[in-house]
Amino acid sequence: xxxxxxxxxxxxxxxxxxxxxxxxxxxxxxxxxxxxxxxxxxxxxxxxxxxxxxxxxxxxxxxxxxxxxxxxxxxxxxxxxxxxxxxxxxxxxxxxxxxxxxxxxxxxxxxxxxxxxxxxxxxxxxxxxxxxxxxxxxxxxxxxxxxxxxxxxxxxxxxxxxxxxxxxxxxxxxxxxxxxxxxxxxxxxxxxxxxxxxxxxxxxxxxxxxxxxxxxxxxxxxxxxxxxxxxxxxxxxxxxxxxxxxxxxxxxxxxxxxxxxxxxxxxxxxxxxxxxxxxxxxxxxxxxxxxxxxxxxx
Amino acid sequence: xxxxxxxxxxxxxxxxxxxxxxxxxxxxxxxxxxxxxxxxxxxxxxxxxxxxxxxxxxxxxxxxxxxxxxxxxxxxxxxxxxxxxxxxxxxxxxxxxxxxxxxxxxxxxxxxxxxxxxxxxxxxxxxxxxxxxxxxxxxxxxxxxxxxxxxxxxxxxxxxxxxxxxxxxxxxxxxxxxxxxxxxxxxxxxxxxxxxxxxxxxxxxxxxxxxxxxxxxxxxxxxxxxxxxxxxxxxxxxxxxxxxxxxxxxxxxxxx
Numbered sequence: 001x002x003x004x005x006x007x008x009x010x011x012x013x014x015x016x017x018x019x020x021x022x023x024x025x026x027x028x029x030x031x032x033x034x035x036x037x038x039x040x041x042x043x044x045x046x047x048x049x050x051x052x053x054x055x056x057x058x059x060x061x062x063x064x065x066x067x068x069x070x071x072x073x074x075x076x077x078x079x080x081x082x083x084x085x086x087x088x089x090x091x092x093x094x095x096x097x098x099x100x101x102x103x104x105x106x107x108x109x110x111x112x113x114x115x116x117x118x119x120x121x122x123x124x125x126x127x128x129x130x131x132x133x134x135x136x137x138x139x140x141x142x143x144x145x146x147x148x149x150x151x152x153x154x155x156x157x158x159x160x161x162x163x164x165x166x167x168x169x170x171x172x173x174x175x176x177x178x179x180x181x182x183x184x185x186x187x188x189x190x191x192x193x194x195x196x197x198x199x200x201x202x203x204x205x206x207x208x209x210x211x212x213x214x215x216x217x218x219x220x221x222x223x224x225x226x227x228x229x230x231x232x233x234x235x236x237x238x239x240x241x242x243x244x245x246x247x248x249x250x251x252x253x254x255x256x257x258x259x260x261x262x263x264x265x266x267x268x269x270x271x272x273x274x275x276x277x278x279x280x281x282x283x284x285x286x287x288x289x290x291x292x293x294x295x296x297x298x
Numbered sequence: 299x300x301x302x303x304x305x306x307x308x309x310x311x312x313x314x315x316x317x318x319x320x321x322x323x324x325x326x327x328x329x330x331x332x333x334x335x336x337x338x339x340x341x342x343x344x345x346x347x348x349x350x351x352x353x354x355x356x357x358x359x360x361x362x363x364x365x366x367x368x369x370x371x372x373x374x375x376x377x378x379x380x381x382x383x384x385x386x387x388x389x390x391x392x393x394x395x396x397x398x399x400x401x402x403x404x405x406x407x408x409x410x411x412x413x414x415x416x417x418x419x420x421x422x423x424x425x426x427x428x429x430x431x432x433x434x435x436x437x438x439x440x441x442x443x444x445x446x447x448x449x450x451x452x453x454x455x456x457x458x459x460x461x462x463x464x465x466x467x468x469x470x471x472x473x474x475x476x477x478x479x480x481x482x483x484x485x486x487x488x489x490x491x492x493x494x495x496x497x498x499x500x501x502x503x504x505x506x507x508x509x510x511x512x513x514x515x516x517x518x519x520x521x522x523x524x525x526x527x528x529x530x531x532x533x534x535x536x537x538x539x540x541x542x543x544x545x546x547x548x549x550x551x552x553x554x
Contacts, residue, residue, distance in 0.1 A: 047431040048429070048431040048432035048433050050433075055363065055367060055426065055436060056367070056369055056435050057373075057433040057435060058369075059373065059433070113326055114326060114330045115326070115327055116327070119430065119431070120543075120546065120547035120548045120549075121330050121339075123430075123548075124330075124335075124339035124342070124343075124547075124549075125330070127342050127346060131342050131346075211432075211554075212350070212553060212554035213426075213428050213512065213513050214350040214353075214354050214514070214553030214554065215350065215353070216360065216513075217354045217358045217359055217361075217512075217513045218350065218353040218354035218355075218358055219353070220361055229426060229428065229434050230433075230434055233432060260307075260308050260311070263311065
């Protein structure tokens with residue numbers, strides 16, 4: 001079971017404190033909020049399942065649309081159009097549900113909150129979760145900067161860029177750092193977390209605010225920043241898909257790089273640092289071995 | 299200290315997470331309907347209203363666009379052709395017999411014809427209409443600034459809301475109505491429009507008169523307005539939540 005980062009016999013793992021209490025709290029509150037925001041967001045999207053670019057909606061030329069159409073035999077098909085492309089998405093997008101009770105709806109009932117078509121409640125969930133998510137995000141970003149964690153843990157050091165290729169190769173092979181190397185985020189982790197924390201998350205909040213007519217009156221620069229309300233709506237959707245993609249990759253990597261250890265570090269803060277593997281690893285070809293670990297002083 | 303080799307605990311953890319997820323999904327709809335959540339949702343909406351009122355000043359304007367931005371056809375939503383007999387008769391007569399009644403907590407209740415409204419100072423604005431469903435449409439509106447009309451009838455001090463009573467019964471059900479508070483009613487862009495894109499307001503878009511509240515969502519902007527009533531509270535109207543859609547679970551504060 002190498003998947004769980006099992007300690008080798010005879011080599012004790014050291015427990016280190018990996019995540020502060022506030023980081024852990026933010027992580028789980030944020031996780032719950034994002035699930036609610038995504039599912040209620042899909043419920044809201046279903047009320048008008050099309051995306052546009054610009055100030056308003058050009059109904060005959062959406063950038064994306066999800067609908068149902070009858071095929072040559074008169075049977076319903078779920079059709080998703082992106083730009084000029086047409087995809088048959090029957091069963092998931094456009095038309096879904098049990099075979100004897102197919103429902104015409106953009107996103108299926110299992111993906112939306114509430115399950116049935118219910119725009120008003122979808123909006124209620126979305127804004128309630130938004131009121132927890134956005135202030136928590138703001139607080140967390142301030143915390144990262146003020147506590148110095150942003151600089152210490154997330155901003156890449158210059159020397160790290162030299163190992164970019166190596167880090168990518170190790171990731172592709174699902175070889176994760178051990179020992180001292182595992183004490184810090186590697187470059188790919190740093191870049192991903194920076195993209196999410198300083199890119200996708202603030203952007204999803206701001207594009208969301210741009211859809212509010214009162215916010216557009218209060219902060220007209222929002223409209224200029226995102227090219228109009230409908231562009232903002234499209235960007236909001238793209239950010240949500242980006243966050244979902246991050247979540248899935250994050251989840252997969254958490255599982256393959258020692259799920260139990262990772263989960264514990266995000267619950268209790270403690271993370272087991274496993275000793276580095278001996279240089280002669282029987283199951284890996286010697287040419288694929290990473291170069292000697294450089295000593296780190298921080 | 300838990301050992302990472304403890305596979306029993308790992309399995310337990312995985313199963314708990316999965317079972318928790320399933321229960322959560324099943325419980326969500328029940329939770330959505332619960333009184334506790336309703337209270338929480340109302341509190342969240344009140345918070346949104348207060349925050350947005352804090353950020354948007356009394357006078358901060360919705361963006362106005364150029365004639366080039368006007369959509370070729372302005373999308374009509376909700377009722378697009380009221381079939382109530384009284385309304386049909388008025389429409390057949392070109393709304394010559396239509397009168398806008400203004401009453402309730404006012405000093406001088408009035409009934410104004412369309413021509414009388416058109417002689418009042420008008421405002422023309424090219425604005426974006428945002429539907430709660432998510433789409434937007436840009437159109438040019440011309441009409442009477444609501445604040446001017448309210449000054450003309452003399453609003454009494456007790457009045458807190460302006461209620462708009464409409465001719466249509468959406469899907470044959472309850473009469474459509476909407477309400478604004480005094481702050482939004484006196485906003486310089488809040489108007490009763492009788493023209494769209496340079497022509498008389500079409501029936502599909504609310505002829506002869508519809509509300510424009512440009513910092514709010516589309517459902518606030520009542521079409522087929524017949525009567526304006528100034529009230530201290532709207533709890534006695536409809537189901538008491540301030541509007542047709544509000545009575546069906548949508549927020550009274552439609553700034554988001």
